[in-house]
Amino acid sequence: xxxxxxxxxxxxxxxxxxxxxxxxxxxxxxxxxxxxxxxxxxxxxxxxxxxxxxxxxxxxxxxxxxxxxxxxxxxxxxxxxxxxxxxxxxxxxxxxxxxxx
Numbered sequence: 001x002x003x004x005x006x007x008x009x010x011x012x013x014x015x016x017x018x019x020x021x022x023x024x025x026x027x028x029x030x031x032x033x034x035x036x037x038x039x040x041x042x043x044x045x046x047x048x049x050x051x052x053x054x055x056x057x058x059x060x061x062x063x064x065x066x067x068x069x070x071x072x073x074x075x076x077x078x079x080x081x082x083x084x085x086x087x088x089x090x091x092x093x094x095x096x097x098x099x100x101x
Contacts (some may be wrong), residue, residue, distance in 0.1 A: 023062060024069045028083075034062040035088065039095040052092050060085055 026033065037055035039048055063084040067076050 020065075023066055026066065028066075028070075031063055031066055031084065035059050037088075037092075039092070039099075041099055045096065045099075048096070056085065056088060059088065 035055070036058070037052050040051070043051075060080060063080045064076060067079050067083075071079065
């Protein structure tokens with residue numbers, strides 16, 4: 001079987017389309033499925049911050065795309081910040097405060 005460049009392009013396009021459909025069919029509440037961070041009390045503050053930041057950026061990208069698709073690109077930065085990102089930061093601070101003795 002010969003796999004052509006066109007076959008690879010088609011496959012990648014189908015994967016991306018499938019992923020978009022899955023994301024765009026979620027409700028706003030279901031975006032929570034893309035939040036993968038959990039505070040690790042056995043890890044250092046720095047390591048937790050590093051992991052939190054990575055997961056926050058990933059989550060933000062899902063929320064950005066979902067918000068743009070459902071509510072347009074006008075004010076998407078503010079909507080995502082206020083609806084999704086700030087609550088996660090507040091939760092992180094609460095977890096961090098629990099571990100500070």
